[in-house]
Amino acid sequence: MASINVGLVGYKFMGKAHSNAYMTAPKFFDMPAPPVMKAVCGRDAAAVKEFADTFGWESTETDWRQLIARNDIDMIDVGSPGDTHAAIAIAAAEAGKHVFCEKPLANSLADAKEMLAAVRKAGVRHMVNFNYRRCPAVSLAKQMIEAGEIGEVRQFRAVYLQDWLVDPLFPMNWRMRKEIAGSGAHGDLNAHLIDLARFLVGEVTDVVGMMKTFITERPEEGASTGLSATAGEGMGQVTVDDSALFLARFAGGALGSFEATRLAPGRKNYNRFEISGSKGSLVWMFEDMNELQYYSCDDADGRQGFRKILATEGSHPYVAAWWPPGHILGYEHSFVHAIHDFCQAVSSGDDCRPDFRDGAQCVAVLDAVEKSVETKAWQSVETVE
Numbered sequence: 001m002a003s004i005n006v007g008l009v010g011y012k013f014m015g016k017a018h019s020n021a022y023m024t025a026p027k028f029f030d031m032p033a034p035p036v037m038k039a040v041c042g043r044d045a046a047a048v049k050e051f052a053d054t055f056g057w058e059s060t061e062t063d064w065r066q067l068i069a070r071n072d073i074d075m076i077d078v079g080s081p082g083d084t085h086a087a088i089a090i091a092a093a094e095a096g097k098h099v100f101c102e103k104p105l106a107n108s109l110a111d112a113k114e115m116l117a118a119v120r121k122a123g124v125r126h127m128v129n130f131n132y133r134r135c136p137a138v139s140l141a142k143q144m145i146e147a148g149e150i151g152e153v154r155q156f157r158a159v160y161l162q163d164w165l166v167d168p169l170f171p172m173n174w175r176m177r178k179e180i181a182g183s184g185a186h187g188d189l190n191a192h193l194i195d196l197a198r199f200l201v202g203e204v205t206d207v208v209g210m211m212k213t214f215i216t217e218r219p220e221e222g223a224s225t226g227l228s229a230t231a232g233e234g235m236g237q238v239t240v241d242d243s244a245l246f247l248a249r250f251a252g253g254a255l256g257s258f259e260a261t262r263l264a265p266g267r268k269n270y271n272r273f274e275i276s277g278s279k280g281s282l283v284w285m286f287e288d289m290n291e292l293q294y295y296s297c298d299d300a301d302g303r304q305g306f307r308k309i310l311a312t313e314g315s316h317p318y319v320a321a322w323w324p325p326g327h328i329l330g331y332e333h334s335f336v337h338a339i340h341d342f343c344q345a346v347s348s349g350d351d352c353r354p355d356f357r358d359g360a361q362c363v364a365v366l367d368a369v370e371k372s373v374e375t376k377a378w379q380s381v382e383t384v385e
């Protein structure tokens with residue numbers, strides 16, 4: 001395979017992030033089969049054409065079925081809202097296309113399992129885009145945990161705080177509608193934390209949680225551009241959570257706490273974890289995404305304290321492809337890394353994590369938390385085989 005012809009569905013926030021990644025990855029990384037930006041798909045013909053011209057897509061489609069039917073497309077990238085993921089990914093797999101899908105994998109565990117079954121049956125490569133795994137400092141944390149540098153992991157505490165919904169006059173958009181988004185802060189933000197937890201610590205086995213919608217009505221949306229929208233006529237019902245918190249037990253014996261909210265004034269994209277082990281701790285926070293804080297109990301008495309590792313050395317994951325030491329990376333680089341890794345998997349035939357099983361297992365955790373909220377009791381998490 002000399003190159004990988006990509007068909008992207010969606011052209012808003014994620015469409016931009018993915019397009020930038022397809023443009024950039026082959027310029028910085030050595031890729032035996034670089035991606036070719038063949039076609040982008042969206043329902044509004046004029047808007048998708050403008051997007052294609054700006055971001056360098058060769059052609060456009062307005063129906064994802066047409067996109068999948070094209071013989072010149074090798075891989076489908078699903079960058080549209082959650083309610084569309086299952087139908088597109090399953091049809092793509094059935095047509096023999098490799099599938100790269102935004103998170104969370106699906107709005108229900110049943111859909112996630114069907115998607116997993118479809119890609120397995122078709123024998124295509126599959127990946128769900130939990131991009132934060134691919135920030136160099138997070139990949140470094142994984143290496144350090146695996147090397148035993150913080151010993152046995154005992155506690156994982158994570159928060160993902162945003163504030164874009166604090167204003168009750170902020171208008172409705174698809175992210176506040178359960179039938180489209182599946183859930184609110186839970187599926188949008190806890191999904192990321194769960195993936196980080198599974199990546200760094202291991203499987204989550206039991207959960208208990210609480211969720212709340214503080215602002216139940218908002219002005220209906222007018223014109224929308226990604227996360228921001230202008231108000232339209234009348235009021236709409238918010239049918240998803242604003243905040244979702246839960247406690248968890250891990251298979252390896254560790255304990256976890258998770259908190260996601262869109263109502264934390266002052267917090268913009270405050271995605272943070274702190275991991276306490278028997279020999280040390282690691283702390284990472286996305287807004288300073290190049291830094292990993294490390295505390296080692298082995299440091300000499302009187303010299304102990306958190307040290308800040310700037311994960312910008314050529315020896316750190318992904319960094320050698322970019323700039324000299326100290327020249328920091330940003331949000332968009334995590335997408336470039338994900339697209340690079342997935343395209344490498346497509347050309348080599350190797351698996352690429354997080355795959356659809358990881359995505360489905362994340363949905364199983366999200367699902368168990370929602371059940372625990374309904375039953376006001378601990379729930380065990382189903383294992384997706």
Ligand code: SOE
Binds near residue numbers: 162188269
């Ligand atoms: C909006 O809440 C959002 O863009 C999420 O959908 C992303 O997954 C997250 O990375 C940043 O915030």
